[in-house]
Amino acid sequence: MINIPGKDTVFCDKEGNYSLYSSEEILTKRLNNWKGWKCSAGVSTIHITSDGNIFSGTCKVGGLLGNVFDADVEFPEEWQTCTKEWCMCGSEMKILKVPSSDIDVNKLSKPLNLTEHTATPQWVGMAFSKLTSVFPKTVTWDLGRRCNYSCSYCPPSTANNYEAHKSFESLKTAVNSLLYKFSTIQRVKWIFTGGEPTLNPAFIDILKYLHQFRHIAHTQTNGSRDPNYYSELIEYSSIGFSIHFEEFNEKRFMNNCEAILKKKSIHPMASVNWVGVRLMVAPGGFQEALVLKEKLLNLPPLWGKLDFVNMSPLYEKEDGDKLMSYSTEELNQINEHL
Ligand code: SF4
Ligand code: SF4
Known part of the structure; x- marks a missing residue:
């Protein structure tokens, strides 16, 4: 394929x-x-x-x-x-x-x-999985609602800035239960999202715990942590950045990309994990997203390359099935970069 x-x-x-x-x-x-x-x-x-x-x-x-x-x-x-x-x-x-x-x-x-x-x-x-229902089993886990962003289109049922973090011990107990009852000890693909999962102080330790059993992990993050954090994260997990322009800090993000890609170029575990970017485009935001996409696709050669940079339209805060109000022209433009 x-x-x-x-x-x-x-x-x-x-x-x-x-x-x-x-x-x-x-x-x-x-x-x-x-x-x-x-x-x-x-x-x-x-x-x-x-x-x-x-x-x-x-x-x-x-x-x-x-x-x-x-x-x-x-x-x-x-x-x-x-x-x-x-x-x-x-x-x-x-x-x-x-x-x-x-x-x-x-x-x-x-x-x-x-x-x-x-x-x-x-x-x-x-794509690229065996054509059976049993492998790889996937666990998608909203680790918590705690988030350091306040995107205007994000419902309070998804994120807040006060929820307590789950402890390493409670997460480990839950992981063990899933391994025995859901995956029956097979390798699992874990997708962590939130809120912002990287805010949980136990997050990397849980990834390390899974890594010792050779599980596959993917973290969906808003990109707000620092280069040291992401440089360590890429050893244990693929990273999908969701860029929310209302809160976006371009300089910090570029530093994060540099740190991750450099780590991937020298570290065997990090090299097999992918890193991609999803630009969350609000109505009227296509041109800004296009400029950023071009920059991300043309990072300095020494850094290496991101695996993909896609755009995504946004959905109404009150109705997750309904697209925000885009002009037909802008929606077509976004669709060319999905
Ligand atoms: S909405 Fe339907 S097709 Fe999609 S995951 Fe649920 S059951 Fe499957
Ligand atoms: S970064 Fe994600 S979870 Fe946090 S407020 Fe924005 S959309 Fe919600």
Whole structure:
């Protein structure tokens, strides 16, 4: 399969014709309607809220599975039928799913021929993973609501500036419980988000704990920590920066990029982790985002390169399914950089 940075969701038909999309492309092209499909969310993936509640995904299809800090959580073994009109979370769009329960998920076609658009997919799932529901299992974890930014479009249910951090011991106990009950000791892909997960003083220690069992980690961060922090983080986790222009400090961000890329060039563990940037573009913000994208794509050669720099439109604070009010021209411009 061809590797196109930032495009990690495959739509593949039964002849092996496949197309690759970023989550933002899937959203804006409205390819994210899988209502009635069989989806492996809950079996191959779970989403943990800031309060520790476990769902199959942010979609909450299938209902509450339990709380990660309780001892008696059970996980489903059967795929579920999607009941949602739209699948809105980028990481959940990549979850393996098929249009009908008649399809044998152990005999899915391999992606062979890259095409522009696969009209009748036999399956949708993540690029470069095995075509089964069991590997890699993914845990997406909103580690807490605490955030040092106050983006005007961020709902209070997602972020605040006062919530207490969870301790290393409580997080480790929860991780151990998930390893035994959800992943059955297999390697897991962990996606940490928030709030701002890097504010938790125990965060790097939890990553180190996972690293000793060779787990895969990805941290979604607003980029507000310093170069020393990110230089250490890249040893244990891939890093996805979300740039929020209302709070953005360009000088600090460039210093962070320099520190990360230099570490990647000399450190074996850091070199295998990727670093990408998602520019969160508010209405009227396209030109500013374009200028920054150009700068980020043309970093000094000695630093090395970012794996991708994408743009993303924003959604209404009160309605996470509804795009903010962009002019058609600006939305088209953003769509060219998804
Ligand atoms: S909304 Fe997405 S993740 Fe949830 S069940 Fe439907 S397809 Fe699966
Ligand atoms: S950085 Fe993210 S979590 Fe924090 S306020 Fe902004 S959008 Fe919300």
